[in-house]
Amino acid sequence: MQRDVGSLPLSPALRARLLAAGFQTAQELLETGPCGLSKEIGISKEEALEALQVVRQECAGDAAKAAGGSGSTRKCTALELLEEEQAQGFIITFCSALDNILGGGVQLTKITEICGAPGVGKTQLCMQLAVDVQIPECFGGVAGEAVFIDTEGSFMVDRAADIATACVRHCQLIAEAHQEDDHLKALETFSLESILSHIYYFRCRDYIELLAQVYLLPDFLSEHSKVRLVVIDGIAFPFRHDFEDLSLRTRLLNGLAQQLIIIANDHKSAVVLTNQMTTRFGQNQSVLVPALGESWGHAATVRLIFHWDNTQRLATLYKSPSQKESTIPYNITVRKWDHIPRLFRSCDAAVQPSLCSCQTDGFS
């Protein structure tokens, strides 16, 4: 069966010319050849050659898949996907209640969005995750690196250093409790310097820089294949001011969302975005909703909303494909590590600090 010319990834001007000249299927294009094609539609021979190259690639790709060859790696049965998911790790947040409602932690290959009013703790959680992704596998982490794209300038290195120190201390206590060789070996490479050196920091000042950075990210990730977390702190900020054309904003955001999901899927990393809140006026009341509009709500696979209830911070899981909607309270602490009771499970499972007494620096 032949591919329609309209479904091939050619430039719109070229496609319009081909359709006007009467070409319907890819086979006809290939039969005409570059000279005939350039004469028929009035383009240069180089352009005709390029176009035919694209067409040949598409058809070759189709033929390979039809023959059952190793085509795209994105096609599998649900059973294989289930096995993949069960073997995949999570990035823990060191707050066991939050990990519980997320189903184990921040999932890899998905986009998680954290929305909240200012000061509620979004950047803190992002920094915590950038440190937690680097926890070695024997302690229950994914042993990856992190990319931190900052648009608001809210990344504080000394705070990140505090969180990293606390995390290292935590792992040291586990190693002391269990006394196993691989724990001690992993601890040699897991130090403050190594943690900070594996957080790749990018600063983007406006939306064009952000878009460019995201489009260049796949190349960066293929060089640094250990990256398992991409954080964009403040995706709303560059898009919320100085934008006159709202439909352009929607298009750009949707394109950005697709880019991010491709990155998350191809490189098996988690993408975490933070979003601001805005007011929506209802019939008789106004509510706080996540910013960037209704269509942006579809970009994230998992949506967490942080809000206040008097003086207590609450986290609600608003949207998730596999977990139920629930709310939990949380706190942000600045604690020095002095005494941690031994309430962890074995090293195979994720490190699960107990809710009541064990509080880590950062989230609890």
Next chain:
Amino acid sequence: MGMLRDACPHGAPRYPRVHYGTPWVPIPFPHRSLCFHPCSAPSRGAEAMVVLRAGLCPGLTEEMIQLLRANNIRTVVDFVSSDLEDVAQNCSLSYKALVAVRRVLLAQFSAFPTNGADLYEELKSSTAILPTGSSSLDQLLDAGLYTGEVTELAGAPGSGKTQVCLSIAASVSLGLRQHVVFLDSTGGFTASRLYQMLQARVEDKEEQLEALQRVQVVRVFDVYEMLRALHEVRDCLSQQVGSSAGPLKAVLIDSVSAVLSPLLGGRQSEGLAIMMQLAQELKTLAKEFSVAVVVTNQVTRDSSTGALKSALGRSWSFVPSTRVLLQGRAAPWEEGTAPLTACLAKSPRQPTGMQVQLDIDSDCVQEQRPVTPTP
């Protein structure tokens, strides 16, 4: 294999089955009836916009083609719809030869009429109705998803579109033992959730694993990838090769607006062209191979009334034959767990405005008391 309808509620259809993608060629011959049914052999690819080539039919020589081209007649449609006497004069070709060529071209490319009763019989034997796994949603859709049609589920983020799709996949692959293709463009397909739903329906582990194997997931994040994936599905079905394709009955696409919305809007019209190309692929897939196609869509707010409506604009609104709007809660972190409602926005069989309540529980999409239809 699903239920068949005993009686078509509208009586025998008055129109022939249209093969989407084929332009109609109106010929003013008195002995032909005015309704056309294109050549039903899909392998011939009845596309009348084909460029005239030597050897397309006997009598069509290269020099004839050059002369015709000089007169701006390049494709079959141009040839057949032009006045042959004028053409014979301008191109200095024999009128008889041209008429002979036209007859052959018409026989090759044009449509044939069909009887309404035959059409009805064909429809009765090829259509199946697939249960969605939720009896209230089935009621809304008039007993379930009809194969040969495109059904759309639209809703705000978090309203349950992916859950309903997973429920449909579970019900078709477990209950009917048919294959399902799931095209995921948002990354929202979670196999563990599907497994949860299967576990809630049946106890036997073997059956659950078999059902999981019948669901094929393809991740497409770009509109061209989606077109390619749909083309592959069509290829597999037309060749009926291998057990991987199997008896396919449902194609679920979650979501179609994620790949189309980066292209729409603004001053470029390319987005509309691609959207219509995708629509054509979906409808052809549904009609030719008798599969039920389910797509999910976003919602936008109507600027005048403030009500929710499906995204992608007016042109897309003609593509699905049934549209269901899923409505969730406004600000979930403030209220309790309000039930989700499904409202029928467009349907060829049921009154629009019908509403039912869905409850997406931890096991499956369960139903609650259905709301009476509002006029």
